[in-house]
Amino acid sequence: MNESAQDSFPATLGSFRVRRRTRAPARFLGPATAGWHASPSRQHSAVVVGAAAAMAGSAVVTGRQLAWPPEAHMLPSKERPSSCPDSPLAPAPRPSRARGLLERRGSSASLTIDLHPAQSSAPPPQSALLASASCRLTRARLRGCLSDVRALHAQFWEIPSNIPERPGLAGSGPKNRYRCVLPNEHSRVRLLHEPDPLAAYINANYVRGNAGEARAFVATQGPLPHTLHDFWTMVLQETASALVMITKLREKGRTKCEKYLPDHQQPRMEVADIQVRWLGSEQHRGFLVTQLEVRRGSQRLRLPHFWFTDWPDHKAPEDAAPLVAMAELAEESRMRGRGPAVVHCSAGIGRTGCFIAVALGMQQLRVEHAVDVLAIVCAMRQDRGGMVQTGEQYEFIHRALALFERSLPPEDA
Numbered sequence: 410m411n412e413s414a415q416d417s418f419p420a421t422l423g424s425f426r427v428r429r430r431t432r433a434p435a436r437f438l439g440p441a442t443a444g445w446h447a448s449p450s451r452q453h454s455a456v457v458v459g460a461a462a463a464m465a466g467s468a469v470v471t472g473r474q475l476a477w478p479p480e481a482h483m484l485p486s487k488e489r490p491s492s493c494p495d496s497p498l499a500p501a502p503r504p505s506r507a508r509g510l511l512e513r514r515g516s517s518a519s520l521t522i523d524l525h526p527a528q529s530s531a532p533p534p535q536s537a538l539l540a541s542a543s544c545r546l547t548r549a550r551l552r553g554c555l556s557d558v559r560a561l562h563a564q565f566w567e568i569p570s571n572i573p574e575r576p577g578l579a580g581s582g583p584k585n586r587y588r589c590v591l592p593n594e595h596s597r598v599r600l601l602h603e604p605d606p607l608a609a610y611i612n613a614n615y616v617r618g619n620a621g622e623a624r625a626f627v628a629t630q631g632p633l634p635h636t637l638h639d640f641w642t643m644v645l646q647e648t649a650s651a652l653v654m655i656t657k658l659r660e661k662g663r664t665k666c667e668k669y670l671p672d673h674q675q676p677r678m679e680v681a682d683i684q685v686r687w688l689g690s691e692q693h694r695g696f697l698v699t700q701l702e703v704r705r706g707s708q709r710l711r712l713p714h715f716w717f718t719d720w721p722d723h724k725a726p727e728d729a730a731p732l733v734a735m736a737e738l739a740e741e742s743r744m745r746g747r748g749p750a751v752v753h754c755s756a757g758i759g760r761t762g763c764f765i766a767v768a769l770g771m772q773q774l775r776v777e778h779a780v781d782v783l784a785i786v787c788a789m790r791q792d793r794g795g796m797v798q799t800g801e802q803y804e805f806i807h808r809a810l811a812l813f814e815r816s817l818p819p820e821d822a
Contacts, residue, residue, distance in 0.1 A: 535569030539791045542568070544783040548814050551780060554807060561807060562800035568787060572794035581610045584639070586630045590756045596792045598627060600642050611639045612757065614793035615749070616765055619772050626765050627749045628793045630757040631656055631666030640669060641683045643751070645708055650746020651739050652701070652714040654753060655760040665755040670701060670714055682706070695719045695731025698738065712746070715739050720760050725805035729812050736768045736809075762789055762796030763806055770810045778820060782806055 544564065546554060554561060576582060577594040585591060592598075596614045603609035611629065618625025627647060631654075632640040644652065656665045671678040671687040678685045688700040688711075699714040715735050720726055743750045750768075754760035766785050773780045786803070789796040797803055 535571060536791070538569055539571060539787040542783050542787045543781055545779055545781045547779050548774070548817075548820060551807065551811050551814055555804075555811060558804050561804050564783060565786075565797070565800045565803035568783070568790065570795050571790045578606060578610055580607050581612075584610055584633070584636055585612050586633055587756050590630065590758055590795065593792065593794055598629070598643055598647075600639060601646060602642075611636065611643055613643060613751075616789055616792045616796075619769055619776075624749045625743070625769075627751045628757050628761045628765065628789075628796065629751060629753045631753050631755045632669045634667050637667060637669050638681045638683065641680055641685065641703060641705075644712075645683070645703060645705055645710055647751070648710060648746070648748035649712055649751045650744075650748050651712055651742040651750040653735075653739055653750055653764060654714065654716045655720050655764055656754040657718055660755075666753070670699065672699070693731070693734065695726075695728075696735045713739075713742050717764075720754075724799070725763070725801050729805065729809035732764065732767060733771070733809050733813050736764065736771060740768055740772065756795075758793065758795040759798035759802060762786070762793075762798070763802050765789060766797060766806045767809045767813075770806065771813050774810065774814055774817060778817075780810055782810070 571593070572589070573591040573593055576585070576591055577597070582588065590612070592612050592614050596616075598611055598613040598615060600609040600611060613627050613629035615624045616626040616628050617623055624647075627643070627649070629640070629643070643649075652670075654666070658664065658666055658668055669678075669680075669685075671685055673687065673690065676687040682705055684704045686702045686704075688702055690697055690699040696715060696717040696719075699716065701712055701714050703710045703712070715738065717732060717735055719731065726732060739750055752761045752764055766782065766789065769785050770780045770782060773785075782803075786797050786806075797806070
């Protein structure tokens with residue numbers, strides 16, 4: 410076989426075929442096949458043997474023996490960086506031409522993407538449950554329910570959390586103390602004098618009261634260092650009737666809330682264009698009441714600040730009496746004022762939810778001589794997801810209301 414005949418035995422991808430272009434006598438195929446003629450009936454076997462030699466440590470290509478290693482495209486598939494599972498050998502890559510947009514996309518369909526979520530005519534199942542759940546307790550049933558706290562805990566864990574899965578406003582992450590505690594969009598407080606949506610953002614929600622009161626409370630997180638101005642701006646905007654704080658500044662070595670109010674050691678505090686002045690404090694059992702004056706330009710607001718310090722995080726106090734006493738004083742201030750009471754803990758859902766539920770339940774007991782704690786918590790979670798975090802806190806709400814109920818006049822009176 411002449412030199413041109415040697416090129417008639419290429420190893421092709423996925424098979425070992427012999428393409429004979431001349432009838433010249435076949436030559437030996439190297440050391441692996443010495444003494445063996447590639448007659449037409451044996452051509453296929455010759456190439457198979459040659460390929461086996463390539464696998465064993467040398468590459469046999471069209472009758473020649475190449476020094477190891479051969480070119481990358483002639484390596485066995487398991488040796489090549491980008492292997493093809495269908496064949497042991499691969500041909501050299503061919504230069505590719507630039508493809509047009511339609512070829513790359515494979516379709517001429519419109520590139521327009523609809524960013525609006527699909528609208529549904531029916532409310533989500535959890536929303537329907539939050540709107541309809543009820544367990545009205547008479548005063549006698551309220552006292553009796555504490556004998557079966559397991560049933561209370563089971564009832565609590567059936568309540569949908571209604572916590573948003575993702576932020577409603579892109580870029581608002583740095584203004585949230587916790588990534589998993591987000592405000593529900595429909596009731597979110599917006600800082601009205603800020604034209605930019607991100608500047609107008611604060612992690613806070615309006616919470617409804619009894620008898621259809623739309624904005625009885627504002628539930629919010631403990632201020633961060635860079636949201637102090639947002640916090641005081643909201644207090645002035647809403648003409649807050651009271652501030653309620655149910656957290657320490659630090660708990661278990663972790664910062665829970667930035668210091669945002671003055672005290673007797675530092676009676677004045679300035680946050681950008683807002684001035685906050687300490688007017689005096691009064692210590693009660695389990696909580697501190699401070700009178701504050703907030704000013705910005707010609708705007709001035711006086712309000713009390715209630716600070717409950719004896720509440721463990723994610724738990725409930727052993728004694729409900731201090732919280733009941735503080736809730737009564739805060740409710741008196743709320744009824745006298747023009748705006749909502751602003752309530753916060755660290756995340757603005759656990760202890761905050763407990764306090765608001767106790768305040769609303771106390772009001773129900775006064776007026777209706779009955780209370781529906783389940784409906785109260787469900788309504789709060791419609792406004793701000795996750796309100797009241799644990800079964801222990803849910804049980805504490807019932808204990809606090811049962812304690813308050815004993816202070817009311819007898820039902821027959």
